[in-house]
Amino acid sequence: MSKCILVVEDQEDNRRIMRDLLTSAGFELLEATTGEEGIHLAETRRPDLILMDIQMPVLDGYEATRRIKAATELQHIPIIVVTSYALSGDDAKARAAGADGYVAKPFSPRELLAKIRQFLPS
Amino acid sequence: MALVARIPARVQTKLLAAFLTIVGLLIILGAVGLRVLSGVNDQTEELIKQQRKIAAYRQVQHDTTNQLYGISTALLFPDDRTLDAALRQLNQFGYDLDRLAFVAKDEVELIGQFREDYNRFIAVMTQVVELIRGGKVAEARKIQFEQAGPLADRLERRTNQLVNRAEADMVAAIETTEQAYRTSQFTVIGFALGSILLALGLGYVISWSLIEPVTEIGTRLRQIAAGDFTQRIHVVNRDELSALASDLNRTSEELGRLYKQLEEASQHKSEFLANTSHELRTPLNAILGYTELIQDNIYGEVPEKIREILERVQSNGRHLLGLINDVLDLSKIEAGQLELSIADYSIKEVVQTVVATAESLAAEKKLLLKTVIAENLPPGAGDERRITQALLNLVGNAIKFTETGEVAVQAAAVDGAFEVAVADTGPGIAAADQQRIFEEFQQADSSSTRTKGGTGLGLSISKKIIEMHGGRIWVESEPGRGSVFRFTLPVRPNIGRASA
Numbered sequence: 001m002s003k004c005i006l007v008v009e010d011q012e013d014n015r016r017i018m019r020d021l022l023t024s025a026g027f028e029l030l031e032a033t034t035g036e037e038g039i040h041l042a043e044t045r046r047p048d049l050i051l052m053d054i055q056m057p058v059l060d061g062y063e064a065t066r067r068i069k070a071a072t073e074l075q076h077i078p079i080i081v082v083t084s085y086a087l088s089g090d091d092a093k094a095r096a097a098g099a100d101g102y103v104a105k106p107f108s109p110r111e112l113l114a115k116i117r118q119f120l121p122s
Numbered sequence: 123m124a125l126v127a128r129i130p131a132r133v134q135t136k137l138l139a140a141f142l143t144i145v146g147l148l149i150i151l152g153a154v155g156l157r158v159l160s161g162v163n164d165q166t167e168e169l170i171k172q173q174r175k176i177a178a179y180r181q182v183q184h185d186t187t188n189q190l191y192g193i194s195t196a197l198l199f200p201d202d203r204t205l206d207a208a209l210r211q212l213n214q215f216g217y218d219l220d221r222l223a224f225v226a227k228d229e230v231e232l233i234g235q236f237r238e239d240y241n242r243f244i245a246v247m248t249q250v251v252e253l254i255r256g257g258k259v260a261e262a263r264k265i266q267f268e269q270a271g272p273l274a275d276r277l278e279r280r281t282n283q284l285v286n287r288a289e290a291d292m293v294a295a296i297e298t299t300e301q302a303y304r305t306s307q308f309t310v311i312g313f314a315l316g317s318i319l320l321a322l323g324l325g326y327v328i329s330w331s332l333i334e335p336v337t338e339i340g341t342r343l344r345q346i347a348a349g350d351f352t353q354r355i356h357v358v359n360r361d362e363l364s365a366l367a368s369d370l371n372r373t374s375e376e377l378g379r380l381y382k383q384l385e386e387a388s389q390h391k392s393e394f395l396a397n398t399s400h401e402l403r404t405p406l407n408a409i410l411g412y413t414e415l416i417q418d419n420i421y422g423e424v425p426e427k428i429r430e431i432l433e434r435v436q437s438n439g440r441h442l443l444g445l446i447n448d449v450l451d452l453s454k455i456e457a458g459q460l461e462l463s464i465a466d467y468s469i470k471e472v473v474q475t476v477v478a479t480a481e482s483l484a485a486e487k488k489l490l491l492k493t494v495i496a497e498n499l500p501p502g503a504g505d506e507r508r509i510t511q512a513l514l515n516l517v518g519n520a521i522k523f524t525e526t527g528e529v530a531v532q533a534a535a536v537d538g539a540f541e542v543a544v545a546d547t548g549p550g551i552a553a554a555d556q557q558r559i560f561e562e563f564q565q566a567d568s569s570s571t572r573t574k575g576g577t578g579l580g581l582s583i584s585k586k587i588i589e590m591h592g593g594r595i596w597v598e599s600e601p602g603r604g605s606v607f608r609f610t611l612p613v614r615p616n617i618g619r620a621s622a
Contacts, residue, residue: 013408017415024420055400092463106407106443109414 003120006030006047008038010056021109035059050079062097069098078119126331130360140324147317158306165299172292178222183281185215200254243273335363351378399450410439448579455586467506476513483521490528502613512587515580516544516607524548545606551599560585
């Protein structure tokens with residue numbers, strides 16, 4: 001059975017790139033465009049990994065990560081935080097929110113895939 | 123002091139008042155001295171007068187004795203010569219008595235009695251002379267013995283009385299002089315000390331009433347220079363200094379207002395830049411992402427010819443991304459908004475990371491990329507990501523401008539600072555260009571921007587990052603002999619410790 005990855009990302013193109021990359025790599029994909037939707041999908045579908053964008057309106061990635069990590073039945077799901085252009089201290093903030101991994105934009109799809117493989121070995 | 127400061131007068135007026143007060147005291151001191159001197163002079167004159175009195179009294183005594191002696195001689199040798207002498211002496215006596223009356227005007231009573239006795243004495247003497255001249259020597263002797271003798275005694279007693287009184291006056295005068303001298307001494311010393319104390323006091327009070335506000339204004343100016351515009355100074359003075367203080371307060375307020383405006387403008391500018399670069403990067407990331415997916419045949423097998431074009435799309439896209447990032451970095455540094463996140467790092471790991479990143483670039487140009495890292499380098503404190511960025515710029519430049527040969531990265535620690543060098547076998551840099559290349563948008567050869575790519579911002583960013591850490595960067599090069607870019611970096615810089 002293929003592993004399921006939840007992508008929480010408000011940007012259409014970024015979602016599309018991840019979808020094309022990850023489906024071709026054999027993953028099943030769930031997509032959410034807002035933080036709330038991401039939390040809801042994590043609760044109902046229990047993905048094997050979450051890719052969480054940080055810059056989203058209303059509920060940002062840090063807060064969504066905190067909420068998922070606060071739920072006992074969800075906290076085992078690894079979360080890789082994706083920030084736009086790394087600012088000093090972003091990685092520390094991601095770790096403080098409970099993220100398991102951290103990728104800074106611009107990421108190359110190859111690097112992202114390598115990062116995912118750390119948590120979901122094929 | 124505060125009281126003096128509050129006096130609503132100009133500084134000039136206050137100083138003039140203090141000066142005049144001191145001058146006044148000096149004049150008083152001089153007057154007291156003069157008075158004392160004239161007192162001493164009076165006393166001296168008094169003493170001389172007494173002395174003259176005493177001399178006159180003695181003369182009169184002497185005259186009395188002489189008179190008795192002259193008459194006695196005439197009685198023994200009753201000839202015309204001795205009688206004339208006795209009469210001459212009578213005249214002399216008269217003169218001396220007149221002189222006495224003049225010298226001792228104040229002894230009216232005694233002089234009066236004296237003159238009475240003298241007149242009687244003269245009358246007796248004249249009678250005696252007449253009797254002698256008439257040959258009645260025995261009768262003359264009798265009168266001489268019975269009348270002239272006791273009169274002469276009385277005259278002598280009276281002169282003695284006068285002498286005693288004059289002497290007593292003299293002693294009293296000397297005592298008075300001494301007393302007056304002592305009193306004057308105390309008066310003069312007292313006035314002198316008083317003047318000195320008053321002068322010192324006035325000087326202290328006035329100078330402090332000036333120094334205090336000046337010190338306060340100075341402190342305030344230093345605060346303004348340090349960027350604190352919120353304080354106000356309160357000067358109690360009501361003179362030029364209070365005007366200066368209120369001017370300073372106004373200036374400070376105005377500066378504070380301008381500073382705030384400037385800060386807001388700068389804030390808007392960097393927010394705008396940050397937003398813009400984010401907006402620019404988002405589509406660019408998508409372009410690069412799709413390109414990579416196409417290259418990886420996610421959308422089907424890509425023909426070789428298209429793959430070549432895709433590589434160009436990718437390299438141009440990466441270049442554009444680099445430009446956007448550099449502009450953002452530089453604008454942040456210039457706005458003073460780039461904060462270093464100081465933590466412990468290993469310079470060895472920084473060099474290794476940079477070399478690992480640049481290895482593929484070097485390999486593409488068939489350049490040898492060497493590292494020489496000293497043993498046992500101490501852990502440094504700094505912003506590892508920014509230091510890596512600075513070194514990567516140098517290594518990237520070295521690879522970009524070198525066609526054949528090698529690029530060597532060296533790291534060592536000397537005197538509490540890391541010394542890192544990036545040496546290449548490239549074309550080298552003319553001495554005239556060695557300073558310029560660290561400025562924004564400057565490359566040694568402006569045509570190289572087109573052929574080699576790059577923004578001309580890399581070196582400038584590296585320089586600023588290194589300087590923010592308290593380090594220094596420079597280049598050693600000669601055209602045709604390659605270049606060595608060196609920088610020093612304090613192992614434990616003072617800056618940013620607090621934010622570490």
